[in-house]
Structure formats: structure tokens, C-alpha cells
Amino acid sequence: MSVDAQTVRKIASLARIAVSDAEVEAMVPELNNILGWIEQLGEVDTDGVAPLAAVIPNHLRLRADVVTDGNARDAVLKNAPQAEHGFFAVPKVIE
Amino acid sequence: MSAVADLTIAGIRDGFRAGDFTAREVAETFNANVAGARGLNAFLVETPEHALAAADLADKARAGGEELKPLSGVPLGIKDLFCTAGYQTTAASHILEGFVPTYESFVTAKLFGAGAGMVGKLNLDQFAMGSSNETSFFGNVISPWRRNDGGNAALAPGGSSGGSSAAIAARLVPGATGTDTGGSIRQPAAFTGISGIKPTYGRCSRWGIVAFASSLDQAGPMARDVRDCAILLETMAGFDAKDATSLDLPVPAWEAGLSADLRGKTIGIPKEYRVDGMPAEIEALWDKGIAFAKDAGAEVIEVSLPHTKYALPTYYIIAPAEASSNLARYDGVRYGQRELPDGANLQEMYAATRAAGFGPEVKRRILIGTYVLSAGFYDAYYTKAQKVRALIARDFEQVFSKVDLLLTPTAPSAAFALGEKSDDPVAMYLNDVFTVPASLAGLPAMSVPGGLDSHGLPLGLQLIGRPLDEQGVLNAGLAIEQRAGFTARPDRWW
Numbered sequence: 371m372s373v374d375a376q377t378v379r380k381i382a383s384l385a386r387i388a389v390s391d392a393e394v395e396a397m398v399p400e401l402n403n404i405l406g407w408i409e410q411l412g413e414v415d416t417d418g419v420a421p422l423a424a425v426i427p428n429h430l431r432l433r434a435d436v437v438t439d440g441n442a443r444d445a446v447l448k449n450a451p452q453a454e455h456g457f458f459a460v461p462k463v464i465e
Numbered sequence: 466m467s468a469v470a471d472l473t474i475a476g477i478r479d480g481f482r483a484g485d486f487t488a489r490e491v492a493e494t495f496n497a498n499v500a501g502a503r504g505l506n507a508f509l510v511e512t513p514e515h516a517l518a519a520a521d522l523a524d525k526a527r528a529g530g531e532e533l534k535p536l537s538g539v540p541l542g543i544k545d546l547f548c549t550a551g552y553q554t555t556a557a558s559h560i561l562e563g564f565v566p567t568y569e570s571f572v573t574a575k576l577f578g579a580g581a582g583m584v585g586k587l588n589l590d591q592f593a594m595g596s597s598n599e600t601s602f603f604g605n606v607i608s609p610w611r612r613n614d615g616g617n618a619a620l621a622p623g624g625s626s627g628g629s630s631a632a633i634a635a636r637l638v639p640g641a642t643g644t645d646t647g648g649s650i651r652q653p654a655a656f657t658g659i660s661g662i663k664p665t666y667g668r669c670s671r672w673g674i675v676a677f678a679s680s681l682d683q684a685g686p687m688a689r690d691v692r693d694c695a696i697l698l699e700t701m702a703g704f705d706a707k708d709a710t711s712l713d714l715p716v717p718a719w720e721a722g723l724s725a726d727l728r729g730k731t732i733g734i735p736k737e738y739r740v741d742g743m744p745a746e747i748e749a750l751w752d753k754g755i756a757f758a759k760d761a762g763a764e765v766i767e768v769s770l771p772h773t774k775y776a777l778p779t780y781y782i783i784a785p786a787e788a789s790s791n792l793a794r795y796d797g798v799r800y801g802q803r804e805l806p807d808g809a810n811l812q813e814m815y816a817a818t819r820a821a822g823f824g825p826e827v828k829r830r831i832l833i834g835t836y837v838l839s840a841g842f843y844d845a846y847y848t849k850a851q852k853v854r855a856l857i858a859r860d861f862e863q864v865f866s867k868v869d870l871l872l873t874p875t876a877p878s879a880a881f882a883l884g885e886k887s888d889d890p891v892a893m894y895l896n897d898v899f900t901v902p903a904s905l906a907g908l909p910a911m912s913v914p915g916g917l918d919s920h921g922l923p924l925g926l927q928l929i930g931r932p933l934d935e936q937g938v939l940n941a942g943l944a945i946e947q948r949a950g951f952t953a954r955p956d957r958w959w
Binding site for chain 2: 373377378381382383384385386387388389397400401403404405407408409410411412414416419420421422423424425426428430431433442445446448449450451452458460461462463
């Protein structure tokens with residue numbers, strides 16, 4: 371499988387990264403080079419193999435359903451590029 | 466440079482306890498070394514006051530006859546992937562420039578709680594994505610090592626923990642934190658003639674470490690020798706309820722358990738690691754390592770890990786997939802940089818922020834990850850890679866029924882020159898050919914210096930152990946360290 375300029379634009383839009391036409395043009399061969407290289411996994415017979423998600427067996431723990439954190443509004447907002455009235459501020463979303 | 470800077474962490478700890486010097490003298494020495502080595506670009510932020518404050522506490526405790534902590538009097542460098550309360554944490558990216566965490570990562574909290582001070586935040590590949598430290602937004606780290614050909618080419622310190630490796634090799638710090646996703650502790654350690662261990666996945670909490678690929682990321686120590694790695698790892702490891710993958714197990718006394726006697730141990734030599742085109746010097750180093758292991762009493766046998774050649778392509782599906790998901794959080798809303806072109810709406814702000822905030826390698830990996838996770842390709846790429854990952858893990862499991870440890874070279878070459886491989890991503894990825902398999906299987910693995918190549922550059926040997934057998938890895942590392950007698954260090958030019 372290989373990508374063309376249209377696909378690169380689509381991926382970039384899914385990833386929310388603005389790309390110029392020149393960048394798209396440069397990325398097409400670059401990504402195809404990488405994708406062509408990972409393509410070799412197709413040779414491996416994986417019939418009946420369960421996909422591995424967790425490498426070291428571990429049990430997901432439960433904890434008591436109690437509040438452990440909170441009242442940290444100012445700390446949470448401290449690094450916001452724009453915070454107003456105790457909220458994160460963003461460009462207008464609803465007209 | 467004062468003699469204190471030549472001491473190991475054990476030497477500083479013990480010398481401080483014995484009253485040979487004050488912790489303040491130690492901190493001042495390393496602070497001065499850091500300030501005098503800016504040409505290496507190893508540090509993004511210098512924090513001499515942090516190191517001095519920790520030192521003064523240690524001196525006060527000693528004067529007052531109080532019980533000293535495990536790392537009292539020891540200054541460290543902290544990779545800028547660890548969130549440090551009150552100190553800028555950027556992951557060497559532009560998008561996090563100016564981000565000052567209001568909290569401390571679990572690992573650094575443990576280190577500082579054990580008495581260590583911080584001399585500064587160390588440069589790295591942007592978001593830990595790279596093998597040469599050339600993807601940092603804040604410029605390359607330059608290795609203190611140079612080839613002996615008189616050419617003075619600027620060499621890569623390895624990556625992604627390149628600031629850590631360069632700073633330790635140049636005696637700017639006695640030890641540092643690193644993180645390893647596909648080799649980011651071991652490869653830079655090999656390139657700079659130091660030691661570093663990636664523990665079993667789950668030993669060190671990932672809480673407060675800027676995430677790259679969560680099923681692979683693991684913190685570990687880097688230092689000049691095996692004992693120092695054991696000392697630091699003992700403090701860094703431990704259960705943390707805030708990381709769902711943290712292992713709830715006691716932390717062994719690895720330093721006390723050190724033994725270079727390998728009698729009764731069997732060490733496997735995986736034949737698939739003899740890759741095509743492997744330089745003769747790497748082969749020779751490997752043979753030397755085998756001889757060291759035998760001399761220490763180990764039995765050495767050849768073993769097979771048949772899926773080795775598929776580890777790198779598997780990694781370059783799984784790691785970018787996880788990265789594309791993890792890095793979705795950088796949106797210009799909650800922290801970091803925001804790019805807001807005139808009249809832009811929210812979606813355009815996201816796209817502009819991320820276009821301006823991420824470097825080319827980070828974008829490349831986010832795009833690859835987004836592609837392999839996108840509708841129609843998920844099974845062909847991502848699920849397939851997870852299945853091959855299962856086979857790679859099974860290879861190790863089967864081999865570890867016959868052997869206790871594996872011995873391999875750490876990297877396929879010595880340090881290369883900056884710029885030499887940066888044009889070809891796949892050539893750069895091949896640097897991690899020997900380190901990625903253990904990462905995919907979550908196994909403990911370490912690099913120790915094995916010798917020098919014909920250009921006078923360090924080469925590393927890697928030991929891989931069973932899950933949770935950091936002790937076995939450290940012990941075999943110690944046996945090799947004692948026999949390699951590696952004392953070379955870079956001549957100061959910076």
C-alpha cells in the first residue's frame with residue numbers, strides 16, 4: 371500500500387496538522403519509504419496469534435470510589451495559553 | 466576540574482558520609498562543570514540552586530547527626546521528559562516551550578526525596594523520537610567524544626537520551642535519568658562509553674513523564690558504571706498507584722546483590738543478531754564479550770530468536786500509533802504554545818498550533834501513526850504488528866527456558882557524525898536494531914562499555930534478561946565491566 375498527496379492531506383487533517391502543498395509533496399515519498407519498509411511484516415505467518423497489547427502481565431487494579439483529587443483549578447489553568455474567568459479560552463465555537 | 470567530578474555516585478555518597486567533602490562542594494563542582502560546558506548543548510535549563518538546596522540539606526543533616534538518605538549529597542541531571550515542579554519541561558519541543566509543571570514526576574519525586582539534587586534539565590530528541598539527538602527543537606547535543614583522526618567532526622551522543630549520555634561522559638553529572646522506548650537509554654550509553662539500564666516494563670512509574678509510546682516507555686538510570694546504575698534504579702523503581710501499568714512488587718536491593726560471579730549461568734548468543742554488513746569491529750567486540758562471560762564462569766551457547774528481523778518494522782508501527790494518540794493532547798488549549806492566525810476557528814487553531822509546534826520527525830511519526838490506525842488500515846498494520854509483537858515476545862520466552870541472559874552488541878556501529886544519517890529516516894531507525902526487540906518484549910536490558918573502535922570511540926555490549934531479573938542483568942554487566950577495564954574518557958575540548 372502506498373500513499374498519494376490526497377491521502378497525506380487526509381491523514382494530516384485527521385491528525386490536525388496544517389500542511390502546505392510543498393510539505394505534502396515532500397512527505398509522499400518519505401512516508402512511502404517508511405510504509406514500504408514496514409510492509410515486510412506481511413511475510414510473517416500470524417494465523418491464530420492473539421495480538422499482544424500488554425507485555426508484562428499485570429492486573430488492572432480497582433480502587434475505592436472516593437474523591438482523591440480536586441480543588442486545583444488554578445494549578446490546572448496555570449499553563450493555559452489563554453485562561454479567562456477560571457476557564458480555558460478558545461476561539462468562538464458557536465455563532 | 467576537581468577530583469570530585471571523577472568520583473562515581475557510590476564514591477560521592479560514601480565520601481560525603483565519611484566527611485571527605487561537603488555536599489555543597491560536590492554541587493558547586495558539578496554546577497561549575499555544567500556552566501563550563503555549554504558548547505555541548507547538553508542542558509536546556511540549568512538549575513544550580515536546586516542542586517545547592519539539596520546539598521545544604523544534606524550537609525545540615527550530616528552536621529546534626531541525622532540519618533542520611535540513600536542519595537544525600539548526590540547531584541543528578543534530569544532528562545527534560547520528566548515533569549519537574551517549578552522548572553520548565555519541554556520534551557525538547559517548541560510546543561511545550563514555557564510549560565512549567567505544577568507537579569513532580571513520580572521518578573524525580575523519589576530521587577529528590579532520597580536526597581538527590583538536580584543540576585539541570587537535559588536535552589533530548591524531541592518527544593524522545595530520535596537516535597542521535599538531532600530532532601531537539603533546541604539544537605543538537607554534541608558528544609564530548611571525537612574521533613582520533615584529528616578531523617574534529619561533531620559526533621552524535623546517541624538518542625533520545627543524548628543530553629544525559631553526553632553530560633555523564635563529560636563529567637558534568639555523575640548520573641542522570643533516561644527513558645527508553647526502543648533503545649533511548651542503551652544506544653546513547655553505548656555511544657558515549659557509559660552504562661545504562663532499562664528495567665522491566667512497569668518497574669518505574671511513567672506518571673509525570675511526557676508520554677511517547679505508552680506500552681514501551683520505561684524510565685531508567687544512566688551513569689558511569691554498573692554499581693551506580695543499581696543505586697539509582699533502587700530509588701527510581703517502585704509501585705505507583707497513578708500508573709496503571711506500574712508493577713506492585715518490592716524493589717530488590719540490587720546494589721547489595723551485585724556479584725560478578727557468573728558460574729552456573731547460561732548466556733545465549735542470538736544468531737539473528739549477526740546482521741548483514743555488521744562491521745568487523747562490532748563482531749570482534751561481541752566475541753570479546755563472550756570471552757569475558759566465559760571467564761566469569763558462564764556457559765555460553767548460541768540461540769535463535771527467529772522473528773528478530775521483524776522487530777524494527779513492528780516497532781515503527783506500534784510506537785508511532787501510540788504516539789499519534791498520546792500527542793493528540795497538544796492542542797494549544799490547556800498548556801504549551803498556541804498559534805492563532807487571524808480569524809482562525811477552533812479547528813484551524815489546532816492545526817496551526819500543531820504545525821508550528823512539532824518538528825519534522827514528530828510530524829512524520831504522528832502521520833504514520835494516524836495512517837496505520839485509520840479506518841481500513843488498522844488490521845493490516847496495527848493489529849498485524851501486535852501479532853508479530855506477540856511472536857517476538859514468544860521467541861524470548863522460549864529462549865529464556867534455556868538461558869538466563871542474552872549478550873549482544875548494543876548498536877550496529879560506533880557514534881556517527883551529526884548530519885550523517887539525518888536525511889534518511891529508515892537508516893536512522895536501523896540504529897535501534899539490537900535494542901528494539903527487548904523493548905517490544907518489556908524485558909530488562911542494559912548497555913555497558915566494551916571497548917573502543919579503531920577511531921577511539923566507545924562501543925557497548927548489551928545484556929538482556931528475563932522479566933524482573935534486573936539483578937541478573939546488572940551482575941553480568943558487572944562481570945563484563947570488570948574485565949573490559951574501560952577507563953577511556955573524552956579529552957576536554959569544550
